[in-house]
Amino acid sequence: xxxxxxxxxxxxxxxxxxxxxxxxxxxxxxxxxxxxxxxxxxxxxxxxxxxxxxxxxxxxxxxxxxxxxxxxxxxxxxxxxxxxxxxxxxxxxxxxxxxxxxxxxxxxxxxxxxxxxxxxxxxxxxxxxxxxxxxxxxxxxxxxxxxxxxxxxxxxxxxxxxxxxxxxxxxxxxxxxxxxxxxxxxxxxxxxxxxxxxxxxxxxxxxxxxxxxxxxxxxxxxxxxxxxxxxxxxxxxxxxxxxxxxxxxxxxxx
Numbered sequence: 001x002x003x004x005x006x007x008x009x010x011x012x013x014x015x016x017x018x019x020x021x022x023x024x025x026x027x028x029x030x031x032x033x034x035x036x037x038x039x040x041x042x043x044x045x046x047x048x049x050x051x052x053x054x055x056x057x058x059x060x061x062x063x064x065x066x067x068x069x070x071x072x073x074x075x076x077x078x079x080x081x082x083x084x085x086x087x088x089x090x091x092x093x094x095x096x097x098x099x100x101x102x103x104x105x106x107x108x109x110x111x112x113x114x115x116x117x118x119x120x121x122x123x124x125x126x127x128x129x130x131x132x133x134x135x136x137x138x139x140x141x142x143x144x145x146x147x148x149x150x151x152x153x154x155x156x157x158x159x160x161x162x163x164x165x166x167x168x169x170x171x172x173x174x175x176x177x178x179x180x181x182x183x184x185x186x187x188x189x190x191x192x193x194x195x196x197x198x199x200x201x202x203x204x205x206x207x208x209x210x211x212x213x214x215x216x217x218x219x220x221x222x223x224x225x226x227x228x229x230x231x232x233x234x235x236x237x238x239x240x241x242x243x244x245x246x247x248x249x250x251x252x253x254x
Contacts, residue, residue, distance in 0.1 A: 003056060003057045008062075008064075008121035009037055009073045011035050011070045011073045012035060013033055014034040021226050021227065022226070057118075061085070061114055062082040062085045065095075066088075079199070083204075084204040085204070086208060088210065089207055099130075102215060103133050107137045118176060119134075119179045119180070121181050123182060135179075137179050145174070148164045148183040149161045152186070155173065158173055
C-alpha cells in the first residue's frame, strides 16, 4: 500500500542573512529580508520525494502556515516533486505570535482531513529553534513518533527509523500512521530543475484559513523583549600557563 504523506514547509529568514532586532525589541526585522524554505523542512520534502520514487509513497501533500508569501516555499517544494500544496493563510500580525502548539493543532487537523499515513517535518526551524512541532503533533493525534531521523526504511506496515541521539544512533520501529522529524544527515536535498519549476506553477495549491480549521490563534506566551547576543570580547595571548590560570581566576572562570 502506497503511503499518503503530509510534509511541513516553513518560510524562514534565509540562513545567510544577518539577523537584526527591531528597535522596539519585540521581534526581528523581516521586511525587505530574503526568506527561503527552512533547511530541515527541505530535507523532509526531499525524503518524501525519495519515498515516492521508491514507490513507498503515493501522494505528497506539502503545507505552509503563514502570510501570502509562504506560497513561494510551497512552489519550491512542488518543484522538488510534491504533488499538491495547502496554504493555511495567517496574516503577518497573527503569524508573529503563532507558536508550535498552534502549528501542531493545524497539522493534526490537516492530517485528519487528508487521511495522511505519515507526517514528515524538519526537526526544528532555524528562526525559533523550537524543536516542538513534531512531538506535539504526534501527541495530539495519538500517533507514534520518531524525532531526529537520519534514516527511514519501510518495513511492511511500519517504519524503521535511525535516530540521532546524544550517545550516538538509536534504531526504532514505529507503526503507521506516524510522525517523523528530519535531521541534517537524513539526505541532501536536490535542486529543482527549470522544467520542474515551470510545472510547479500549474500544480494545485489550496488556500485555507484558521477559522476553517477551527484553530484559535490566541498566544499562550507573551514576548517581553528580544535582545541581540552580547558582543564577543577580543582574546588575549599569555606567556605561560601560570599567567593563563591567574587571568582565569581574576575573571572568575576557575
